[in-house]
């Protein structure tokens with residue numbers, strides 16, 4: 329993979345300040361193209377904006393050929409603004425409200441992926457009230473089978489996502505009584521952070537078989553099946569990267585078997601982390617280096633407030649993301665540093681006892697493989713630090729793709745209550761009788 333030189337990060341830090349997220353578009357491009365080459369042609373790739381909802385990241389992936397999977401009103405607007413055609417957008421997620429559903433109808437997206445039978449009925453009513461064309465719906469199924477190897481399982485267990493397979497099997501007449509929705513097919517997403525191709529291929533095969541069974545049982549057409557994905561990234565030592573070639577071969581076998589029975593069916597793989605993680609580096613500047621009871625700390629100006637994933641959420645043991653010294657990379661004598669951020673909590677640790685060349689105040693450190701679930705999946709407002717700037721680099725040029733939050737941005741939404749209005753007597757709290 330193309331990787332920017334440390335000097336490039338130093339220039340970017342000077343130009344845009346720190347903390348800073350840098351997305352290398354060449355890496356996005358290589359990753360997308362490699363995945364595309366591995367997958368059979370019949371499979372459309374939809375980019376899951378939740379991994380990185382930056383409009384420029386979405387637009388770049390779309391320019392390479394990706395559709396979009398969105399899970400909120402703003403993500404839908406982002407995908408449309410990035411130029412994704414409504415026909416290439418699916419909207420899923422629990423808890424969609426009336427505005428979300430209406431926006432899907434207005435935009436005419438490929439399908440609303442319904443997570444419950446009640447949601448299908450609600451869409452049916454909403455479409456009827458508006459007197460428009462029937463709304464395209466896919467049914468998200470929580471399969472009866474479980475899968476192995478997920479970092480976080482989303483299906484095959486009691487979950488708020490999808491309709492239990494068993495429930496759906498008995499829902500044929502209920503669905504037949506909803507004339508304003510057009511059932512297009514089946515969706516299932518088993519989980520995220522799968523690292524072994526066998527597990528992803530196994531999920532794909534079982535989801536396609538389940539879609540086949542359910543469509544026959546419910547008497548619905550199979551125009552589209554979205555079989556999820558959940559491809560992980562080797563963040564930590566000894567983790568393997570997904571074997572793309574083997575993944576491609578396994579998926580192709582399953583897809584060929586399926587398309588013999590359903591030749592015109594559109595197949596979708598939706599994924600976010602795999603497409604964006606490798607392109608991103610979180611750049612922080614060390615403010616202080618100190619020792620506490622024998623442990624060496626590099627205290628930086630950014631931490632888990634922008635990069636919650638680096639704390640190792642869901643892991644029993646703290647494991648480090650790959651981290652690089654961007655100021656003194658050639659130094660031969662590494663020492664173990666615990667890299668922390670500006671928050672007043674001992675959990676604000678982005679790397680624990682990681683061997684680094686000598687770190688001094690002012691130095692830059694880069695947390696790599698950080699292009700997915702970064703700022704937007706982090707408590708960016710904690711202590712009022714706000715969100716960092718985001719920059720996309722391509723062919724030697726840097727483009728600011730998100731402005732850093734300013735102090736005014738952070739303060740502007742707060743309202744100072746007129747304290748005397750809290751008391752009918754007009755007395756100020758604490759003012760005494």
Ligand SMILES: Cc1ncc(COP(=O)(O)O)c(C=O)c1O
Pocket residue numbers: 376378379397420482517519520521557558559598599600601602
């Ligand atoms: C339904 C669904 N689709 C897609 C994704 C994106 O997953 P990933 O970033 O692992 O590819 C998620 C992540 O939680 C999800 O829940």
